Amino acid sequence: MKILVAxxxxxxxxxxxxxxxxGQGIVETDVTWExxxxxxxxxxxxxxxxxxxxxxxxxxxxxxxxxxxRKAISSALAMGADRAIHLADPDFQNGDPLSVARVLAAVVRxxxxxxVLCGTRSxxxxxxxxxxxxxxxxxxxxxxxxxxxxxxxxxxxxVRELEAARQELSSIAxxxxxxxxxxxxxxxxxxxxxxxxxxxxxxxxxxxTELGLSREKIGRFGSRLQVLDLAPPxxxxxxxxxxxxxxxxxAALVDRLRRDAKVL
Amino acid sequence: xxxxxxxxxxxxxxxxxxxxxxxxxxxxxFVDERVIPIIGECFEADRFPMELVPQLxxxxxxxxxxxxxxxxxxxxxxxxxxxxxxxxxxxGLRSFVSVQSSLCMFPIRRYGSEEQRRRWxxxxxxxxxxxxxxxxxxxxxxxxxxxxxxxxRDGSDWVINGAKMWITxxxxxxxxxxxxxxxxxxKGFLVERGAKGYVARDIKRKMSLxxxxxxxxxxxxxxxxxxxxxxxxxxxAAPLSCLTQARYGIAWGVLGAASACLAEALEFAGTRVLFxxxxxxxxxxxxxxxxxxxxxxxxxxxxxxxxxxxxxxRMHHSQVSLAKWNNVxxxxxxxxxxxxxxxxxxxxxxxxAIRHMLNLESVITYEGTETIHELVVGRELTGTAAF
Numbered sequence: 001m002k003i004l005v006a007x008x009x010x011x012x013x014x015x016x017x018x019x020x021x022x023g024q025g026i027v028e029t030d031v032t033w034e035x036x037x038x039x040x041x042x043x044x045x046x047x048x049x050x051x052x053x054x055x056x057x058x059x060x061x062x063x064x065x066x067x068x069x070r071k072a073i074s075s076a077l078a079m080g081a082d083r084a085i086h087l088a089d090p091d092f093q094n095g096d097p098l099s100v101a102r103v104l105a106a107v108v109r110x111x112x113x114x115x116v117l118c119g120t121r122s123x124x125x126x127x128x129x130x131x132x133x134x135x136x137x138x139x140x141x142x143x144x145x146x147x148x149x150x151x152x153x154x155x156x157x158x159v160r161e162l163e164a165a166r167q168e169l170s171s172i173a174x175x176x177x178x179x180x181x182x183x184x185x186x187x188x189x190x191x192x193x194x195x196x197x198x199x200x201x202x203x204x205x206x207x208x209t210e211l212g213l214s215r216e217k218i219g220r221f222g223s224r225l226q227v228l229d230l231a232p233p234x235x236x237x238x239x240x241x242x243x244x245x246x247x248x249x250x251a252a253l254v255d256r257l258r259r260d261a262k263v264l
Numbered sequence: 265x266x267x268x269x270x271x272x273x274x275x276x277x278x279x280x281x282x283x284x285x286x287x288x289x290x291x292x293x294f295v296d297e298r299v300i301p302i303i304g305e306c307f308e309a310d311r312f313p314m315e316l317v318p319q320l321x322x323x324x325x326x327x328x329x330x331x332x333x334x335x336x337x338x339x340x341x342x343x344x345x346x347x348x349x350x351x352x353x354x355x356g357l358r359s360f361v362s363v364q365s366s367l368c369m370f371p372i373r374r375y376g377s378e379e380q381r382r383r384w385x386x387x388x389x390x391x392x393x394x395x396x397x398x399x400x401x402x403x404x405x406x407x408x409x410x411x412x413x414x415x416x417r418d419g420s421d422w423v424i425n426g427a428k429m430w431i432t433x434x435x436x437x438x439x440x441x442x443x444x445x446x447x448x449x450x451k452g453f454l455v456e457r458g459a460k461g462y463v464a465r466d467i468k469r470k471m472s473l474x475x476x477x478x479x480x481x482x483x484x485x486x487x488x489x490x491x492x493x494x495x496x497x498x499x500x501a502a503p504l505s506c507l508t509q510a511r512y513g514i515a516w517g518v519l520g521a522a523s524a525c526l527a528e529a530l531e532f533a534g535t536r537v538l539f540x541x542x543x544x545x546x547x548x549x550x551x552x553x554x555x556x557x558x559x560x561x562x563x564x565x566x567x568x569x570x571x572x573x574x575x576x577x578r579m580h581h582s583q584v585s586l587a588k589w590n591n592v593x594x595x596x597x598x599x600x601x602x603x604x605x606x607x608x609x610x611x612x613x614x615x616x617a618i619r620h621m622l623n624l625e626s627v628i629t630y631e632g633t634e635t636i637h638e639l640v641v642g643r644e645l646t647g648t649a650a651f
Contacts, residue, residue: 016266030266071282078286190290192324192336192346195283 001057001151003046004113005081006104006131007039009065009072010124024227028068035072038119040079042180044187045149046117047080058082062107064092064100070203077198078190084203085111091208091215096225099218101133106211108138115156116177120145131179142177143170147184270530271523273557276564280341287342291349294323299353304613306475310468312356312436313475321391325350325361327369333381334389335369341571344516348567352520355623356476362517363432364388366509368395368441371452374505375497380454384439396437396464398428398455398481399503405430406636406651408443409500413483415444415451422446422493424453424486430630434464434479441494442483443503452494452502461486472626508581511631512574515587516567518595518627519560521620525595525602526556528616532606543605552601559594566590582644589637596624 011017012032020027035043043061050057061076061084063069073084085107092103108116121128128144135142147167148159151174160168161181208215215221242249242256257264268275277285298316306313320326327335328343336342343365351358369388372380387393401411413426424444434440440455440462455462461484470478494502530553533544543549570587573579599621603610610617628634636651643649 018266027266074282075286078290189294189319189323190286191322192287192290192328192338192342194324195286195290196336196338199283 097129099222333385347517351517367397
């Protein structure tokens with residue numbers, strides 16, 4: 001089975017982000033980057049499906065991102081992806097979820113995988129829309145918050161995470177797009193041999209023309225969404241100590257939670 | 265311009281290739297998730313975490329720079345980074361990997377027969393066979409030329425008598441690389457667990473490297489065939505070349521312990537309020553933190569350049585001595601400083617500093633004491649050996 005995994009390179013969770021002078025992006029100079037967390041779970045899921053198969057499977061990692069995203073691709077190949085597609089052309093970049101989904105849909109039509117796995121949402125922009133839009137563009141079923149995947153007989157059994165710790169089990173006809181939730185499996189450690197092997201794996205670069213895409217539909221030109229402003233959160237919280245005997249303090253706390261915080 | 269990273273003030277990481285950074289990241293994640301959560305308890309219980317061995321092998325951390333025979337075949341900087349990240353967890357764990365890779369797999373690869381390599385190296389890379397290295401003896405380690413362990417030729421066999429001391433992984437080992445004097449100079453032998461007359465016994469009551477096994481080895485008429493001798497190991501230069509490999513790893517490894525301590529000192533000093541302000545707002549504490557950062561930064565650059573020289577085939581053993589001396593000293597001082605900055609809490613295993621501090625007391629002694637390394641550099645500067 002051929003599985004395509006869409007990954008995104010995002011700033012490291014511990015990176016100290018500085019807004020650029022225009023206030024619409026971050027200064028990238030000192031940022032360290034990593035593969036988006038839920039995308040790592042998507043890749044892990046793909047590798048497990050392949051390993052449970054008859055050995056004929058293939059896992060292809062694809063990313064839309066500038067030259068720096070090559071490092072995320074190397075990480076995916078080191079983890080075990082068989083090959084990768086890097087959409088680094090400037091025309092692909094800075095798109096909203098719909099423009100990114102259009103690019104991915106073109107890659108899917110070219111590669112013809114049976115399954116596309118994505119992370120649920122990116123840790124930077126956090127729209128969480130790309131996988132569902134991708135399913136829509138392809139006319140494929142798309143599942144959000146996937147917490148279990150079992151492939152058998154041309155269908156896939158999917159466990160979907162619902163509210164209040166409930167789960168839904170469904171059976172879906174392939175091909176399909178699954179947005180994988182963080183925590184579905186334990187993500188493997190990258191081995192040194194994997195890092196060495198990654199150097200010999202193929203990374204293809206494709207242009208918009210090769211994918212039959214016009215630049216008006218993709219990247220920043222294809223975006224309907226425009227970021228107007230970015231700002232760091234303002235710290236407004238303050239700490240208040242409620243003094244007194246434990247019983248009195250607890251009563252006062254309950255009162256405050258009801259009256260001020262309105263959470264009880 | 266963003267502030268420099270407190271633990272990598274000169275962004276030495278940016279001098280690493282993508283591949284080298286990937287190796288560091290892979291091992292760092294393993295240490296954060298699998299080592300640090302358990303290592304304090306292991307130290308307290310005087311227990312080596314055997315359960316980590318298959319995972320270390322899976323990651324490919326045995327024989328990092330070894331070409332073929334199951335090794336990862338990476339450069340020396342990658343091996344250094346592996347040591348650094350492991351020792352950020354614990355010197356005992358790094359010691360385990362150093363011994364397996366530098367002191368056992370290296371001599372078998374370098375001095376062993378093809379049969380010995382095929383038999384041991386893939387098994388050792390997979391963590392299914394463990395090794396130990398027997399050079400130091402009970403009467404002292406700094407003068408290995410006077411070793412008393414002796415191997416006598418008897419027909420097609422060798423008969424080994426003697427004792428070895430302070431042997432990391434001794435009782436865990438399936439095979440011991442044993443160095444013995446013969447009528448024809450020092451030779452190396454592979455002695456297997458269970459050989460008649462070969463006994464390994466753990467050294468107890470250690471207050472250092474408690475998450476690591478340290479043993480004594482006894483050889484009482486241990487008979488091994490000629491095929492167990494390392495054919496290409498001639499004279500004391502052979503075991504000393506192994507030590508150069510291991511010391512190289514130590515020069516990197518201790519940077520991990522030092523950075524763990526500096527991180528802990530920064531965290532504590534930033535949050536502990538004394539006389540109405542955080543400790544870190546005082547000049548005395550800031551000077552101490554700055555000094556730790558200064559020495560750690562210099563140590564990082566030293567280790568990296570040493571690695572580059574090694575990968576270019578230009579590394580001299582006296583450069584390894586200088587780096588081991590400098591970096592272990594800075595790490596030990598950082599651990600002691602951190603232990604002190606942590607106040608009363610610093611004496612418990614709830615913090616990492618005292619564990620690193622106690623471990624580093626071994627690290628500054630083994631693989632050439634600090635004094636020996638000073639004298640090695642002194643000999644290089646003057647052309648005269650003073651020891």
